[in-house]
Amino acid sequence: MDIVHRIGIKAPAADVYKALATIEGLAGWWTRDTTGNAQPGGHVAFRFHTVTGDEIGGFTMGVLEQTPDHKVRWQVEDGPAEWLGTEVEFQLSQQDGQTIVMFGHRQWRDAGPGGEFMAHCSTKWATFLLSLRELVETGRGQPAPDDVKISNWH
Amino acid sequence: MDIVHRIGIKAPAADVYKALATIEGLAGWWTRDTTGNAQPGGHVAFRFHTVTGDEIGGFTMGVLEQTPDHKVRWQVEDGPAEWLGTEVEFQLSQQDGQTIVMFGHRQWRDAGPGGEFMAHCSTKWATFLLSLRELVETGRGQPAPDDVKISNWH
Numbered sequence: 001m002d003i004v005h006r007i008g009i010k011a012p013a014a015d016v017y018k019a020l021a022t023i024e025g026l027a028g029w030w031t032r033d034t035t036g037n038a039q040p041g042g043h044v045a046f047r048f049h050t051v052t053g054d055e056i057g058g059f060t061m062g063v064l065e066q067t068p069d070h071k072v073r074w075q076v077e078d079g080p081a082e083w084l085g086t087e088v089e090f091q092l093s094q095q096d097g098q099t100i101v102m103f104g105h106r107q108w109r110d111a112g113p114g115g116e117f118m119a120h121c122s123t124k125w126a127t128f129l130l131s132l133r134e135l136v137e138t139g140r141g142q143p144a145p146d147d148v149k150i151s152n153w154h
Numbered sequence: 155m156d157i158v159h160r161i162g163i164k165a166p167a168a169d170v171y172k173a174l175a176t177i178e179g180l181a182g183w184w185t186r187d188t189t190g191n192a193q194p195g196g197h198v199a200f201r202f203h204t205v206t207g208d209e210i211g212g213f214t215m216g217v218l219e220q221t222p223d224h225k226v227r228w229q230v231e232d233g234p235a236e237w238l239g240t241e242v243e244f245q246l247s248q249q250d251g252q253t254i255v256m257f258g259h260r261q262w263r264d265a266g267p268g269g270e271f272m273a274h275c276s277t278k279w280a281t282f283l284l285s286l287r288e289l290v291e292t293g294r295g296q297p298a299p300d301d302v303k304i305s306n307w308h
């Protein structure tokens with residue numbers, strides 16, 4: 001089972017790639033508490049907090065691939081059980097003057113009870129991809145803890 | 155292949171159900187040009203236009219199931235080839251004082267070239283579910299043609 005999304009960003013691929021392939025870029029649209037080494041073979045830790053500062057969890061990604069202006073691919077090394085071993089991929093292309101991001105969070109084996117956790121993550125990824133677009137187009141995204149809340153699960 | 159989403163709405167299930175099970179409700183968050191009979195056995199036509207009024211396509215759904223305050227299920231009878239025969243489902247439950255919408259657009263057999271069309275629809279559904287939440291919580295959604303544009307594909 002895969003989560004897939006597609007979004008178009010009115011900016012050069014190099015700008016989108018920078019937001020996906022650097023710690024500073026990632027901290028600008030996913031979660032401010034992003035640390036580590038975003039180079040291939042490196043590990044990046046993404047931690048999430050409430051607006052009042054309590055930690056509510058996070059993920060550690062192993063960077064499998066970075067192809068400048070084209071692709072970033074991670075494997076989940078630490079996080080919720082359902083995420084372990086899954087892969088996250090961003091592929092960039094050009095269409096109609098936009099940089100198209102094809103997003104995949106792939107190889108889910110367990111969607112959680114009733115499929116609710118995977119469904120939550122799917123919607124949440126969409127809001128973060130809108131935040132990525134906002135960051136690249138305007139210079140200011142909505143990373144956690146200022147992210148769009150979508151439910152009782154944040 | 156399924157598209158799945160989950161969103162929480164701070165309103166009674168009856169209010170969310172009304173937005174999913176009536177023509178007026180659907181026109182308030184998905185597309186203003188919604189016509190037909192939303193009762194089980196009925197057919198509902200959803201047409202999309204540009205802001206300048208040009209028609210850009212649409213879908214016709216057969217209503218398979220409506221269980222008040224719990225579930226709405228449609229089958230796609232007309233629309234893009236990739237949508238034909240797929241099913242769209244909204245399941246409602248209560249958690250932490252919110253009405254949780256579990257959304258599924260199921261039984262895709264063809265995701266389009268490179269999987270791009272299904273990925274586009276996944277992201278677009280997320281923005282429409284945020285519009286559904288906005289409609290129910292505030293009385294005003296963002297149905298097409300005033301929907302959030304996500305790419306060169308609208």
